[in-house]
Amino acid sequence: MKRNTGRNGQSRLNFTLAKYPVRGSSSVQIVPHPPKVAIVIPARYASTRFPGKPLVKIGGVTMIERVYRQAQKCDYADDVVVATDDERISEAVRQFGGKVAMTGSHHNSGTDRLAEVARLHPEFDIIINVQGDEPLIAPGTIDAAIAPLLQESSVQMSTVAAPIKDAYEIASNTVVKVVVDNGGNALYFSRFPIPFIRDADEAAKTTYLAHIGLYGYRRETLLKISSAPQTMLERAESLEQLRALENGIRIRVVQVASRSPAIDTPGDLALVERELIADTIDFTPGIPTIPAPTSIS
Secondary structure (H helix, E strand, O other), X not given: OOOOEOHHHOEHHHHHHHHOOOOOHHHEOOOOXXXXXXXXXXXXXXXXXXXXXXXXXXOOEEHHHHHHHHHHOOOOOOEEEEEEOOHHHHHHHHHOOOOEEEOOOOOOOHHHHHHHHHHHOOOOOEEEEOOOOXXXXXXXXXXXXXXXXXXXXXXXXXXXXXEEOOHHHHHOOOOOEEEEOOOOEEEEEEOOOOOOOOOHHHHHHOOEEEEEEEEEEEHHHHHHHHHOOOOHHHHHHOOOHHXXXXXXXXXXXXXXXXXXXXXXXXXXXXXXXXXXXXXXXXOOOOOOOOEOOOOEO
């Protein structure tokens, strides 16, 4: 994590513009004092499928510490904070020197927990939600979500996605798919394979995008979403990002080359441990593969 500076001493915002070039950049504003960016990692102990997940050890290091350390490597973030309602997680974070924000236990989603942190820390202008169960997430993937919020004042929320070709993943309802418009903004997220391919000859021309559960918000946008009631599509798909779309908030989708495995079950943990040992995880920064008119799709 390099506070206010990027590689080679460049200003953070200028480096963002250089790394993620923009076409039609009339909305880009280079400001002398870029907004403060905070990565917040929501962490719950009481997981239904994997209780105590944040504190399980992977290669001798807790999962929450691994996520935290990956977040610290980002070029565009000023701060990293774990948001939890559990003292065991809080103590573990303090032991490795991390920052923690204690939140209420009543939250229904990570977004709501994030919003409480935003209220506690009014100095955070941009808040990035990094899932606490992705210990191998590439720092470049996080930076890719931050970039459009630094580049364009019109972008209120961002996320990332990666192309998938595996038929099982495309059909799986645990892999969320997203379709975007020509400007790189989300049209819809679904557990169903979207787009639906009617004609077989279109299959080879169609790219499916798997959504990566990483979000960037401007402070006021996060608070607006958190204060809004759950929506019909959100409940139907069990996807909280649909609340934003149903309330007219556009979500910029940045396409990255690949995604890291999330840990939802003990079986996933064993897979990540094997990949960590074999050093097969690609830590190449999440450089966008297809540029969009105003940012990256």
